[in-house]
Amino acid sequence: MAHIRISKLHATYTRDRRKALNRFHMRVYASVCVLEVEHVVWRILMSKFRLLFAAPVLAALAFSGAAFAHAKLVKSTPAANAVVAKPTKIVLTFNEKLIAKFATTTLTMTGMPGMKDHAPMKISGFTSAMSKDGKTMTLMMKRALVAGTYELKWAAAGPDAHRMEGSFNFTVK
Known part of the structure; x- marks a missing residue:
């Protein structure tokens, strides 16, 4: 049980x-x-x-391709590799408005007629101004550039604040 x-x-x-x-x-x-x-x-x-x-x-x-573009030189007077007669100003035109405080230039004389081993010589004593639209920078010389070969180096930043650089040469006769 x-x-x-x-x-x-x-x-x-x-x-x-x-x-x-x-x-x-x-x-x-x-x-x-x-x-x-x-x-x-x-x-x-x-x-x-x-x-x-x-x-x-x-x-x-x-x-929005323009939002990602960088500042680039689209035109210059004198033009790259040009032969000019004693300029008193150099004009740089960019594709977009520049931030003025980031725009710089350096002008160097790289060759002089009759001097084969001419050392590069930095040119100073010029002023620069930005146009109202912010796309054009003008370098004004105190006196006309003398005969020789020159290199202009530029650096600039557009609205994206990305710094771009470039250079070109020209010859003064």
Whole structure:
């Protein structure tokens, strides 16, 4: 009799335990299903968000080429490699407005007629001025440049504040 009673108790315990485990597994399974559905919904929403976010950004990048441009010299008087007669000013024209405090020039005489081994000589004593639109810099000499070969080095920064440099040569006859 004791044996039957223990078996019934064991069976009842086992049955109750199985029901509890089944309820637990059902809750876990339901939670996993909810998590999977939430994950799928999240992925769909994020892909839509990425598209909504990426489209304006890509459009802005495509149509704002000027925003990423750098200052560059588009014209100079005298022109690069030109032969001119005793200039009293040098005019540099850039593709965009310059930040005046970052615009610099260095004028060097690199050769003089009749002097084969002429050492480079830095030219000073000129003033510079920016145009109202900020795209043109004019160097005004106190007196006309003498015959020789010259190198003008420039450095400038546009609205993007990225410093660009360049140089060109010209000859005075």
